[in-house]
Amino acid sequence: xxxxxxxxxxxxxxxxxxxxxxxxxxxxxxxxxxxxxxxxxxxxxxxxxxxxxxxxxxxxxxxxxxxxxxxxxxxxxxxxxxxxxxxxxxxxxxxxxxxxxxxxxxxxxxxxxxxxxxxxxxxxxxxxxxxxxxxxxxxxxxxxxxx
Amino acid sequence: xxxxxxxxxxxxxxxxxxxxxxxxxxxxxxxxxxxxxxxxxxxxxxxxxxxxxxxxxxxxxxxxxxxxxxxxxxxxxxxxxxxxxxxxxxxxxxxxxxxxxxxxxxxxxxxxxxxxxxxxxxxxxxxxxxxxxxxxxxxxxxxxxxxxxxxxxxxxxxxxxxxxxxxxxxxxxxxxxxxxxxxxxxxxxxxxxxxxxxxxxxxxxxxxxxxxxxxxxxxxxxxxxxxxxxxxxxxxxxxxxxxxx
Numbered sequence: 001x002x003x004x005x006x007x008x009x010x011x012x013x014x015x016x017x018x019x020x021x022x023x024x025x026x027x028x029x030x031x032x033x034x035x036x037x038x039x040x041x042x043x044x045x046x047x048x049x050x051x052x053x054x055x056x057x058x059x060x061x062x063x064x065x066x067x068x069x070x071x072x073x074x075x076x077x078x079x080x081x082x083x084x085x086x087x088x089x090x091x092x093x094x095x096x097x098x099x100x101x102x103x104x105x106x107x108x109x110x111x112x113x114x115x116x117x118x119x120x121x122x123x124x125x126x127x128x129x130x131x132x133x134x135x136x137x138x139x140x141x142x143x144x145x146x147x
Numbered sequence: 148x149x150x151x152x153x154x155x156x157x158x159x160x161x162x163x164x165x166x167x168x169x170x171x172x173x174x175x176x177x178x179x180x181x182x183x184x185x186x187x188x189x190x191x192x193x194x195x196x197x198x199x200x201x202x203x204x205x206x207x208x209x210x211x212x213x214x215x216x217x218x219x220x221x222x223x224x225x226x227x228x229x230x231x232x233x234x235x236x237x238x239x240x241x242x243x244x245x246x247x248x249x250x251x252x253x254x255x256x257x258x259x260x261x262x263x264x265x266x267x268x269x270x271x272x273x274x275x276x277x278x279x280x281x282x283x284x285x286x287x288x289x290x291x292x293x294x295x296x297x298x299x300x301x302x303x304x305x306x307x308x309x310x311x312x313x314x315x316x317x318x319x320x321x322x323x324x325x326x327x328x329x330x331x332x333x334x335x336x337x338x339x340x341x342x343x344x345x346x347x348x349x350x351x352x353x354x355x356x357x358x359x360x361x362x363x364x365x366x367x368x369x370x371x372x373x374x375x376x377x378x379x380x381x382x383x384x385x386x387x388x389x390x391x392x
Contacts, residue, residue: 004229004230004231007228007229008229011225011228011229011310014307014310014311015310015311015313015314018311018314019314022314022318026318026325035270035271035272035273035326035327035328035329036327036329056327089266090266091263091264091265091266091267092196092199092263092264093195093196093264093265094266101329116266116267117266118265118266118267118270118329119264119265119266120265120329120331121195121196121264121265121331122331124334124342124343125193125200125203125334125342125343125344125347126193126194126343126344126347127191127192127193127194127344127346127347128191128192128193128194129191130194130344131194131195132194
């Protein structure tokens with residue numbers, strides 16, 4: 001075998017070996033790499049029962065109640081939901097219908113005491129008038145589907 | 148193959164890069180000026196983020212380039228290691244600091260955007276962490292390069308880091324799909340409709356091409372000075388210096 005072919009083979013086999021090793025590690029730690037749990041996972045007992053963890057979902061429409069710095073809202077994944085209590089400043093993107101991730105601990109079965117609220121941003125970017133237009137056409141479509 | 152051989156001689160490449168650099172630099176300047184003008188004045192504000200989204204015209208191209216530069220560096224390093232191409236060693240070496248600065252810029256701009264939008268400068272989610280690992284890979288590569296005096300041995304040793312680190316690239320790219328992350332998934336993919344409105348997409352694409360040409364410009368400039376240093380005892384360099392002075 002020529003020296004160059006030997007080195008080429010070494011690089012390819014080495015890279016393949018490292019890839020397999022990393023893949024195995026990532027598979028083993030799959031659950032630990034999860035940034036947040038959904039309310040359904042909490043309900044099914046897949047989230048930690050005590051201690052601090054993160055909960056992610058959508059802020060239910062009309063559920064936000066503000067009293068000074070104290071905010072209460074319902075976090076849902078459309079199958080299950082939890083009531084979140086939080087005291088502090090909310091990020092700009094926090095609003096109803098928005099995806100958020102809250103960090104804190106569970107108190108009771110459906111109540112969550114958050115120490116931090118993070119807003120999750122979607123992948124969509126558009127000007128306000130286009131967003132309004134899209135909303136109108138979606139509503140019109142929904143109406144047409146109903147009648 | 149003959150062409151590669153012809154231009155991979157350091158002296159030839161020095162001349163070729165010197166010829167290309169001004170063209171690349173001009174293109175970069177034009178793309179940056181038009182991209183920033185369109186991005187900062189012409190593009191409309193976002194329906195949710197207002198004007199804060201405009202940081203993406205710098206953040207996204209830098210994030211892309213941080214990965215592209217890494218792939219380029221690893222390929223150069225591998226070619227230098229396997230086929231003993233001196234020019235490939237040089238290109239890999241000068242790419243590292245460029246890639247590291249793309250990575251750092253992507254991390255810093257993302258962090259500045261994250262504070263008002265997410266509510267935090269930093270989270271340890273899979274996307275942010277794997278991008279930070281990329282920065283450490285670049286720094287590790289540069290540190291190893293710097294710690295070995297002999298250019299040939301430095302290139303071979305650090306090539307191994309570059310090649311092994313290649314595993315991180317698909318992890319960065321797919322992290323937002325494999326795990327729940329705070330970072331949003333890609334708005335632009337090859338397989339689906341872009342999720343960015345056209346008037347926002349145009350400046351983003353112009354800025355991305357601009358950063359690509361910025362990389363090419365810097366690659367030419369930096370590899371020229373690296374070639375001069377390595378060939379400082381060669382006849383052609385001596386003649387070049389004498390003709391200038």
